[in-house]
Amino acid sequence: MDIQDLAGRIQNGERRALARAITLVESGRSDHRAQAGELLEALKPAGRQALRIGLSGTPGVGKSTFIEAFGMHLIAQGLRVAVLAVDPSSARSGGSILGDKTRMESLSRERNAFIRPSPSQAQMGGVARRTREAVALCEAAGFDVVLIETVGVGQSETVVAEMSDLFLLLIAPAGGDELQGVKRGIMEIADLILVNKADGALKDTATRTCADYAGALRLLRKRPQDPEGFPKALTVSAVTEDGLEKAWGEMQALSDWRRENGHWDRRRADQARHWFEEEVRLRLLAALDKPAARAALSSLGQDVAGGQMSPSHAAEQMLDLLGTSQAG
Numbered sequence: 641m642d643i644q645d646l647a648g649r650i651q652n653g654e655r656r657a658l659a660r661a662i663t664l665v666e667s668g669r670s671d672h673r674a675q676a677g678e679l680l681e682a683l684k685p686a687g688r689q690a691l692r693i694g695l696s697g698t699p700g701v702g703k704s705t706f707i708e709a710f711g712m713h714l715i716a717q718g719l720r721v722a723v724l725a726v727d728p729s730s731a732r733s734g735g736s737i738l739g740d741k742t743r744m745e746s747l748s749r750e751r752n753a754f755i756r757p758s759p760s761q762a763q764m765g766g767v768a769r770r771t772r773e774a775v776a777l778c779e780a781a782g783f784d785v786v787l788i789e790t791v792g793v794g795q796s797e798t799v800v801a802e803m804s805d806l807f808l809l810l811i812a813p814a815g816g817d818e819l820q821g822v823k824r825g826i827m828e829i830a831d832l833i834l835v836n837k838a839d840g841a842l843k844d845t846a847t848r849t850c851a852d853y854a855g856a857l858r859l860l861r862k863r864p865q866d867p868e869g870f871p872k873a874l875t876v877s878a879v880t881e882d883g884l885e886k887a888w889g890e891m892q893a894l895s896d897w898r899r900e901n902g903h904w905d906r907r908r909a910d911q912a913r914h915w916f917e918e919e920v921r922l923r924l925l926a927a928l929d930k931p932a933a934r935a936a937l938s939s940l941g942q943d944v945a946g947g948q949m950s951p952s953h954a955a956e957q958m959l960d961l962l963g964t965s966q967a968g
Contacts, residue, residue, distance in 0.1 A: 697810030
C-alpha cells in the first residue's frame with residue numbers, strides 16, 4: 641500500500657480513499673496498525689481541524705433522525721459533514737447491525753456528507769477504539785463538522801468527551817422520572833441538552849422537560865471552560881426542524897468563546913495526552929493476549945487461587961514476564 645498516495649487522496653477529499661483509510665485504522669492486524677500510524681503521521685502536517693461534536697442519548701430518543709436533520713441543516717449552509725456512528729456489538733458474537741446509513745437515507749445521498757457506521761466491539765464508553773483516529777482522518781479530508789454518535793447513555797459514555805469539542809445530550813420528552821434516570825456524570829460534561837421531539841402532541845411536554853433540565857443544570861457547579869449561561873437546555877424537533885438553527889447558533893457561540901479564551905487549544909492538548917496514555921494501556925493489555933502470556937496468566941492465577949502465592953507477588957512476576965515491572 642502506498643501510504644503517501646493514500647494520504648494525498650484523502651487530503652483531496654476522495655471519499656473512497658477516506659473509507660479505505662478508516663478500514664485500515666479499525667483493523668487489529670499488527671501490519672495494518674503500523675500502516676495506520678504511518679498514514680496518520682503523513683496527514684499530520686496538514687493541520688486541518690473540524691468542529692468535533694459528540695452526541696449521546698437514551699435509546700429511542702431519535703439520535704439518527706436528529707443527526708440527519710442537523711446534518712442537512714449544516715450542508716445547506718455550505719458545510720461538509722462527517723458522521724461516525726458507533727453501533728452496539730453483540731457481546732456473544734461480536735457482530736453489529738450497522739444500520740445508521742439506512743436510517744439516514746437523505747444525508748447518505750449528499751455529496752458533502754460522509755457516514756461511517758462502526759461496531760463498538762464492546763469498547764467501554766460506546767465508542768469504537770479507533771474512532772478518534774477516524775475523526776483525525778475526516779479532518780484531514782476537509783470536513784468542517786464531525787458528528788460522533790455513541791451507542792447509548794450512561795456513566796461510561798463520558799469517554800466521548802475526550803475526543804470531542806462539544807458534547808450534546810439528546811433527551812426525549814418525559815416526566816420527572818427521566819431526569820432521575822440520567823447519571824449526574826453525563827450531565828456534568830454536557831455542553832447542551834437538547835430535548836428532541838418537541839412537536840405535535842409532545843411539544844408542551846418537551847417544553848416542561850426542558851425547564852426541568854435547565855433547573856437541574858443551574859444546580860451544578862459552573863465550569864471554567866464555559867461562558868455565562870452554559871451549559872443550557874433547548875428544545876428541538878428533528879421532524880419539523882424547529883430549534884435546529886438556534887441549537888447550531890449556541891454551539892458556534894460556545895466554540896468561538898472557547899477559542900478566544902484559550903480553552904479550545906488546552907482541551908485539544910489534554911485530549912491528545914489522554915489518548916496517548918490510553919493507547920499505552922491498550923497495548924499493554926494486548927500483550928496479555930499472546931499465547932505465552934495467557935499461559936503464564938492462567939498458571940499464576942491458579943497459584944493465587946490455591947494460596948501458594950499472593951496476588952501482588954503474582955502480578956510482579958507477570959509484569960517481569962512482560963518486561964514492564966516497576967520493581968526497584
